Amino acid sequence: MWYNNILETIGNTPLVRLNKVTRRLKGTILAKIETSNPGNSIKDRMAVKMIEDAEKAGLLKPGGTIIEGTSGNTGMGLAIAAVVKGYRCIFTTTDKQSKEKIDALRAFGAEVIVCPTNVDPEDPRSYYSVSSRLQKEIPNAWKANQYDNPSNSLAHYEQTGPEIWAQTEGKITHLVAGVGTGGTISGAAKYLREQNPEIKVWGIDTYGSVFKKYKETGVFDKNEIYPYITEGIGEDFLPENVNFSLIDIFEKVTDKDAALMTRDLARKEGIFAGNSAGAAVAGLLQLGASIKDDDVVVIIFHDHGSRYMGKMYNEDWLRERGFLEDEKLTARSILKKRGEQAIVTADVAQSVVETFNLMKTLNISQIPVTQQGMVVGKVTESDILSSLLENPMLKSSPVEEIMTKPFPFVDLKTSIDKISSFVNKDTQAVLVEDAYGKINIITQYDIINAISEP
Template sequence: MDAHDSLLELIGNTPLVRLRAPGGGDGAPVYAKLEYLSAGGSVKDRIGLRMIEEAERSGALRPGGTVVEATSGNTGAGLAMVAAAKGYRAVVVLPDKSSAEKIATLRAYGAEVVVRPGGLPQHDPEHVVNVAERIAAGTPGGWFAGQYGNPANPEAHYLTTGPEIWRQTDGRVTHLVSCVGTGGTISGTGRFLKESSGGRVRVIGADPTASVYSGGDGRPYFVEAAGRFRHPETAEDVWPDSYHQEVVDQLLPVPDREALHTIRRLAREEGLLVGGSSGTAVAAALRVAAGLGPQELVVVILPDSGRQYLSKYFNDEWMLQHGFLDGDPAAPRVGDAVPAAERERPLPYLHHRATVAQALAALRERAAAGAAPVLPAGPAPVAPGRQPTVPELAGTATLDRLAAAAPADPLADHLDPPLPRLGTGRDAAAALAELEDSGAPLAVVVHDGHGVALIGPDGLRTLLAPNAGNAPGSSGR
């Protein structure tokens, strides 16, 4: 019989497939390693199995025990799948930005899912890692997997992913491109390939533009399971032990928009339905390949399936709402009402833990400058020049309401509901109808996931008025 004794035997051994360069480039060929074809649907299956097996060997995890982990989803799914196959209970702590599909997958495996706010500093007791550690410590037989510091994470890729790529390319691989999240994939795979090639293979990390790994300011971004967010209140940003920086030769930052449009192209033009971090990796790999000759060979790791992101990255309405789609250039769009210079500046935000006095000072400054004395408030402090992601809105601060409040009061006690959000690519007429129906005086204009302006019904009416001097598409969006 051609069969397996256990699902665990189907982890890894994923295929390589050649990608078509957009426009038919003359650079090096790019081969994608399709990790979503592993048994559990992601590259994290490998570390889920390895970490559990190492914990069994060491005695840290015993029969009837509970596997506990903090994750954005894929590692949790890998651990939950292995735990189910081996008879363990699983508890997974996720940030609230994780997709609904990931949460549903975990529950399907029988895992208990604990959702906590994302975007918290590392020292916050409610940070997902701290919550998971407490659960493990307070659970009889509990074991905290700790992918960020567990040596079995990079070791899994040194023992499996690297050798597979070397064998599949017959040792011809010259460049490896991978996202950096916990750092385990790129560290373990890259180390094996460098050792096997005598140092010939170059290792390139693909990273969201905002991620601190590649020099970004650490603000929130939209590609899940890649990069590193750094909260402004973080006193010391301790990077994962599983990330071995000496293995990586270069880091390439990739904007969210480029990553998300890349995965949509891969699905529609190559039949590859992959997640957002795959878009980050492929965008970087294509850049690398374009500067190489045909005798070189690039391998890029695609970590997971796009089926986990159908409600987000492959949903046109979601993409429009967050300003990642440009809409119809033949009709007026929301972005056409925002001056070009204003679109390049981040919209100021207030910290919801500020005092009324601090908020009033900011609102009065806006009023004196002729701007609307209204500001969104977010659940995290925002340094000058930084743009928080719009889903973090906690409410709206208005001059009229705060003027009657005690100056020392917390701003959070005097907030109006969050303002509606309108992506720059939204049809202006439909956006006006939506704003009027909401009854809100203003909306936040969103481009590439970040607030760039405030707009009211009058601004949209002016754009839509005949001979208003705003030609559709004039914004270039």
């Protein structure tokens, strides 16, 4: 058996039991792994549905241009379909989206315009507004408008909901999903509720989004809106595809809990999923007390971990945001292991020979060069040797004449892996400013010493 094109492989994704991250919960917890779609996300389903419905309605014509504001996954689905069907794609996205998502869109030939995150949707610079303007300006252009396009929800009513019902043999009691455009949860919930009106539907939201308060009070509160890190869920407006009547409750999850659970899914379940999956599992854990032994909970895992390599799967990124404790050696722990040690510097006005004698006396092989207390360069033994071999007269010249660029600065949370990546034959040390503003130097010897000590 074979498929006529890659679009025919969309859907029929596996349902996999979670065992470790949800071990304290009762019931059976299942993940709908949408990463097996060709674009590695659930958005492939609705992307093709929106295009096919637009073609039938005469809104998208041969040789046309598909325009959309996307966080990456819908764009990927649209881009794949556009390659097969012969359309041009222009996508707008926000500057908070991972580089991997943007690079992936461009890999399929799409044009991507990055817009600022921290502006109102109505602002002409927002990715919503820019996409709408392009749709008006470009001939034969169609905007998918995933937020308000009913084909989004319909795709999940026709595909995702029936798949879940069949895979659980009608035993599903709870549907859990992150809510962004609302199409996934609303479409699947509509179908499942038609089969069993008792099924609970839990939407996962993030702090900085308006959904939870609007569901609970009916009030759209702009004070709820502020920047957040979690990708793929939450909004600062109310998409038409979010059917609040089908969603029983919204649960907010912090950026930190979402990021760490995303990481745990790979480490504890072997599932390489995206940020919204981590948020959904973290949200379920917060709500889990009401789950009973015979309940069957299905969580939507929207997309793939490869889209988040520079973020949730990057330990230095996690540490920089205070999300990760010091499991590995960091600049702070290296300094602690080494103990107090005064940094030696050379002033730019010192002669080369004075600097060399200082290094020889203190038995050090490299030294930062300062000007009025600021680090402006460095000098190593090899710098001095090569300079004097080339011109012996330089020994009485100011050291600034032979200094090279400064050692790189790192912060106290920087991991030993990242520090080691800076250290090479040209850069034998890094500088770090401690909590009191004092500059310290970490040398290759310090790194080796810290690793070898128990």
